[in-house]
Amino acid sequence: MKTTNWTLILSFAILAFGLSTESAFAQNDEQSVKQRLLERVGAVDALKISGAVGENNKGYLEQRANLNPAQTKTMNEENADRRTLYTILAKRLGLSVAVVGQGRAESIRKKSASNVWIQDPSGNWSKK
Numbered sequence: 145m146k147t148t149n150w151t152l153i154l155s156f157a158i159l160a161f162g163l164s165t166e167s168a169f170a171q172n173d174e175q176s177v178k179q180r181l182l183e184r185v186g187a188v189d190a191l192k193i194s195g196a197v198g199e200n201n202k203g204y205l206e207q208r209a210n211l212n213p214a215q216t217k218t219m220n221e222e223n224a225d226r227r228t229l230y231t232i233l234a235k236r237l238g239l240s241v242a243v244v245g246q247g248r249a250e251s252i253r254k255k256s257a258s259n260v261w262i263q264d265p266s267g268n269w270s271k272k
């Protein structure tokens with residue numbers, strides 16, 4: 145377990161600093177995904193603060209209330225970009241996408257604002 149946690153910490157350090165051993169094409173793709181995630185932060189935060197979505201234990205947004213079409217689109221685009229980024233990191237680190245997502249979920253839980261819906265590793269939902 146400690147080795148897995150250390151590997152996850154390393155993976156997020158790589159993500160944060162943008163280090164990559166992939167081809168130029170993969171770097172551009174990764175950079176594009178990161179840029180879209182950054183551009184969407186405000187909209188995603190608004191959804192989380194409103195309680196319409198929460199952060200599940202797999203590293204993805206999960207619907208918690210009725211969403212209008214624009215909100216659903218935001219959630220789906222966010223999850224698609226997260227999945228792409230987790231896949232890139234998993235390949236680079238020799239881990240499964242699920243392990244990368246779970247590690248990211250743990251990080252998100254710790255950093256989430258008050259009153260945001262979060263799901264613990266056991267699957268229980270609560271407001272932070």
